[in-house]
Amino acid sequence: MKQVHSIRRARKRLFIGLITGTCFTVCLLLFTLWLIPYVGLENIHPSASWILGLIVLALVGSVSVAYWSLFFSIVTKQSLPGARRSRGLTIKFFMPLMVLLGKALGIKKESVMLSFISVNNEMVQMEAGRYKPEEILLLMPHCLQNSKCDHRLTYDINNCSRCGKCPIASLLELHDKYGVNLAVATGGTIARRIVVQMRPRMIIAVACYRDLATGIQDTYPLPVYGVLNERPHGPCLDTTVAPFLLEEALQRFLKEEYLAGKHPGIGKMISTAQGTQL
Known part of the structure; x- marks a missing residue:
């Protein structure tokens, strides 16, 4: 049983590390999306860059809220408000990106998927009736x-x-x-x-x-x-x-x-x- 718990903890740590890196990368890309055309957008309309900035900021905020809700749910083992949506975002959006990030870091796809399954089970146990x-x-x-x-x-x-x-x-x-x-x-x-x-x-x-x-x-x-x-x-x-x-x-x-x-x-x-x- 100790070995099983040790494996689960290792998979959970891997999941947290990968989803943290994925969230940071997504936010960085969103900021870059705003930064690159910043000068060019001013030529279209003085407020265009700020409008795009607000949109990007809202997206970054949504990703960050989903990440922290999921993170604290995993750490505290309690279903926090928004955790269900965070699980959905992880399943549909973060998971493919985590596999790509893991591949770039030399982490086997099997390890990423096992960590995903382990965390999913914990989330289901917390949320399901x-x-x-x-x-x-x-x-x-x-x-x-x-x-x-x-x-x-x-x-x-x-x-x-x-x-x-x-x-x-x-x-x-x-x-x-x-x-x-x-x-x-x-x-x-x-x-x-x-x-x-x-x-x-x-x-x-x-x-x-x-x-x-x-x-x-x-x-x-x-x-x-x-x-x-x-x-x-x-x-x-x-x-x-x-x-x-x-x-x-x-x-x-x-x-x-x-x-x-x-x-x-x-x-x-x-x-x-x-x-x-x-």
């Missing part, structure tokens, strides 16, 4: 199934014999115990279709770092809590996930009256068989 089982979707990649299994789960997950050779049996147990929705998607497009069809209010997703980061971006503003799968045999082959991590997330996001597991069978189970891993 508690939900009924039918409002939560457990979204899993098909690569969790044992590649040597003879049962076709891509069309009907109930075909699982629950032999315990892959994590699917444990996922079915969580579905039975808490009544949450369970879906197995074989591609990002299929995953998005499932989300549209089921209309969950909360998603707990399992995938690799790349697909989790993409999924979080694609489904915003829907809260997505990401759990990394383990890849002992490489990507997309016989991956695993620790069931207790998913149960911990369910304990956090389910309403109190459903935590005793007294409402089984509420959720649905969906399998699909197209595309690539989420």
Whole structure:
């Protein structure tokens, strides 16, 4: 557990460092946008440069407010006013710039995305409420199934014999115990279709770092809590996930009256068989 907390702290520090650098760079570029044409704008109209300056200043102020709101939320672990919008700005705007900045600084894209997922999870934990089982979707990649299994789960997950050779049996147990929705998607497009069809209010997703980061971006503003799968045999082959991590997330996001597991069978189970891993 100490090692896990240490990794989380390292990822959080990396995220804070990158988003600080990104915010500073954006503000610098905005000031430069005003400074460069300053002399030329005066020839158009005496007040043109000042009007542009006010616009740039407003943009810099917006970026700065969003940054500090996010920064203090991360540091204090409390959802501050504007933190939800800051998370959206980070997901849609800052994240791509952070990847570029990280690349320029020689930081691997994987490290940047892992830091993003870690901070996103903390923000979701702070902002999200508690939900009924039918409002939560457990979204899993098909690569969790044992590649040597003879049962076709891509069309009907109930075909699982629950032999315990892959994590699917444990996922079915969580579905039975808490009544949450369970879906197995074989591609990002299929995953998005499932989300549209089921209309969950909360998603707990399992995938690799790349697909989790993409999924979080694609489904915003829907809260997505990401759990990394383990890849002992490489990507997309016989991956695993620790069931207790998913149960911990369910304990956090389910309403109190459903935590005793007294409402089984509420959720649905969906399998699909197209595309690539989420």
